Amino acid sequence: MTATIIDGKKVANDLHEEIRAKAEKLTASHGVVPGLAVILVGEDPASAVYVRNKVLATAACGIKSFEFKLPAETSEAEVLGLVEKLNADPEVHGILVQLPLPKQIDSDKVLGLIDPKKDADGFHPVxxxxxSVGLPGFVPCTPRGSAILIEKVLPDLSGKxxxxxxxxxxxGKPMIQLLLQKNATVTCAHSRTADxxxxxxxxxxxxxxxxxxxMIKGDWIKPGAIVIDVGINRVLKPDGKGKLVGDVAFDEAKEVAGAITPVPGGVGPMTIACLMLNTLDSAYRSVGAEI
Incomplete structure (x- = not known):
């Protein structure tokens, strides 16, 4: 048995189209254009790529992009001041602070200052x-995207x-909460889990x-299982060139699983799409409406 490959890129592109249509509807009905502000401090290459991809996605989704690229030596006070300014800006509906931040900046303090109503990443304690209690709020983008992919394959998780x-x-933790909400029986495993x-x-x-x-081998997988691989790891091939792999040994796993996400092209595109979805959701809430 060879697994069905879950095409996260296609699902994300379809979601982009839905978001664009709903953004245009909001603009037509209330004169509001959804806006996402992204703060990048320093020149970490991976972070710069992520931010560039997010900015490209805003264009695809009809969302206005506000970019703030700050030097690595920027003080914590300056970043906090910028967050407060964005909290007060009615044109900004989502705020994302790209992690990691330079060592002189307390990430928890910065994330905690973001208005929970504009918390596009879903990281604020509120x-x-x-x-955790099943009330409406913003869900972290990667778990939300993973949940959408699971639902595409298996809409009803009751008893699973x-x-x-x-x-x-x-x-990990938000993913557990989303699966519980779908009535699955959930186990949290980690590096210290026995067997x-x-x-x-x-x-x-x-x-x-x-x-x-x-890390997760093919013989670790139940035949027919849905496998969602969130990992993105860069490793060296025998020829010395780098390649991206997930946390699952894909070639082994696809011979056992019923459905599996590839890396790249699985969860990654959904993470960015759900950032757009959270921003759209915030914009609708700002006028007392729902998507």
Missing amino acids: NVGLL TAVVVGRSNIV LPAVCRTADVLVAAVGRPE
Whole structure:
């Protein structure tokens, strides 16, 4: 059995079109153009690529982009001041601070200052709390995108067993909450889980978000399972050139799984699409409407 490849790029492109249509509807009905502000401090190459991709996505989705590229030596006070300014700007509906920040800046302090109503990344403690009790708020983009991909394959998770490998605040923990909301029976596994391969083999839905290249092998996967690979790791090929791989050994896993996301082209595009979706959602809420 060879798994169905879950095309995250196609799903994301379809979502972009839906967002653009709804953004145009909001502008026509209320004169509001959704706006996303992105703050990049320093010149980290990976961060610069991510920011560029996010800016390209805003254009595709009909969202206005506000970019703030600050030098690496920028003080914490300057970044906090910029966040406060954006909080007060009615044209900005989503605020994203690209991580990591330089060492002189406290990331928690910066993220905590973002208005929860403009928290496009879904990292503010208020939104974390809302998610944990099942109330409307902003969900971190990668888990939200992963949940959409799972739903494309299996809309009803009632009674299914899900295993999330990874317990980060950005992916693992919110992913668990989203799966619980879908009535799955969820296990949180991590690097200290006893007999991790056996735990993974119980999963009808396996989400890998541990940050270790190809750690999860094909024989860890239950036949027919849905595998969502969140990992993005750069490794060297035998010829010395770099390539991107996930946390799952894809070539092995696709022979066992029922459906699987590739790396790249799986969860990555959905993360950016859901950032746009959160921004659109915020813009609608700003006029007392829902998407």
